[in-house]
Amino acid sequence: AGERREIEEIVREGRITPFFQPIFALADGTVYGYEALSRIAGPTLIGSPDELFDKAIASGHAPALEMLCRTRALHGASRLAVPGRLFLNVCPALLTSSDHRQGKTSRLLDELGIDRSRVTFELTERTMIDDYELFNRVLAYYRSQGYSIAIDDLGAGYAGLKMLAQLEPDYVKLARFLVDDIHLSAKRQALVESLVGFCRRLGITVIAEGIERPEELAWLAELGVPLAQGYLLGRPAAAPLAPAYVAPEI
Ligand code: G
Ligand code: G
Numbered sequence: 001a002g003e004r005r006e007i008e009e010i011v012r013e014g015r016i017t018p019f020f021q022p023i024f025a026l027a028d029g030t031v032y033g034y035e036a037l038s039r040i041a042g043p044t045l046i047g048s049p050d051e052l053f054d055k056a057i058a059s060g061h062a063p064a065l066e067m068l069c070r071t072r073a074l075h076g077a078s079r080l081a082v083p084g085r086l087f088l089n090v091c092p093a094l095l096t097s098s099d100h101r102q103g104k105t106s107r108l109l110d111e112l113g114i115d116r117s118r119v120t121f122e123l124t125e126r127t128m129i130d131d132y133e134l135f136n137r138v139l140a141y142y143r144s145q146g147y148s149i150a151i152d153d154l155g156a157g158y159a160g161l162k163m164l165a166q167l168e169p170d171y172v173k174l175a176r177f178l179v180d181d182i183h184l185s186a187k188r189q190a191l192v193e194s195l196v197g198f199c200r201r202l203g204i205t206v207i208a209e210g211i212e213r214p215e216e217l218a219w220l221a222e223l224g225v226p227l228a229q230g231y232l233l234g235r236p237a238a239a240p241l242a243p244a245y246v247a248p249e250i
């Protein structure tokens with residue numbers, strides 16, 4: 001009950017700070033874009049953004065919370081040191097009622113002078129299990145509005161392959177377990193190599209996330225993963241921020 005009140009307060013008082021984590025092009029070390037990651041501003045009993053969104057969904061505050069996070073992220077993005085593509089997480093539970101918020105999002109982008117073609121929505125694979133028809137409709141809708149789509153955490157859910165078979169996103173973000181210790185696992189190397197080949201054939205751009213070790217980065221580059229994100233390259237931080245990763249001379 002205390003947490004429910006806290007979510008109400010967070011939404012009412014706008015207590016969300018947008019963090020940004022850089023995504024790098026491995027070929028030349030340039031910043032390709034940023035993923036916006038919302039953080040609760042000030043002291044809180046809520047342990048993580050995941051918990052925040054789960055509780056907000058349960059208590060009916062999710063639409064307001066998501067719009068707050070998005071507004072904060074877009075304002076923050078307009079102050080980023082290096083411009084680039086902007087990756088925004090979308091709460092899958094809110095997909096069906098997204099028209100209204102899309103309208104608001106588009107107006108805000110216009111106000112801030114950010115082109116829609118620079119914005120990618122990340123749809124997590126973890127909870128999108130069955131309704132491909134809905135997913136495809138949402139995807140087509142976002143595209144018709146000028147946005148692009150990423151499938152987030154591919155492999156972490158129940159339907160990774162089915163998703164690849166049914167959908168054509170612009171980006172696929174590999175689930176962290178595929179990257180974790182990839183230098184030690186011939187299986188993970190083979191999986192990532194196959195996914196990279198599959199995506200290349202279909203014109204889908206692969207992003208690896210959760211890179212924490214130089215050995216992982218080396219393998220991903222070797223396997224032809226074009227874009228990467230992780231603590232090794234740059235941690236999520238409040239805007240504006242400077243890039244951390246410098247590509248090795250080849
Ligand atoms: O940054 P961190 O690993 O704590 O994020 C945890 C989860 O919260 C991630 O799955 C991320 O996608 C999600 N998340 C972070 N910010 C937002 C947001 O603004 N909107 C939505 N829907 N999810 C977010
Ligand atoms: O579910 P999603 O992929 O949107 O979640 C991204 C989350 O991953 C964010 O909460 C971010 O803080 C976290 N993250 C980003 N880079 C790394 C990393 O290198 N290692 C780990 N463990 N988490 C990371």
Ligand code: MN
Pocket residue numbers: 035089122152
């Ligand atoms: Mn994400």
Ligand code: NA
Pocket residue numbers: 089122123124152153
């Ligand atoms: Na996610």
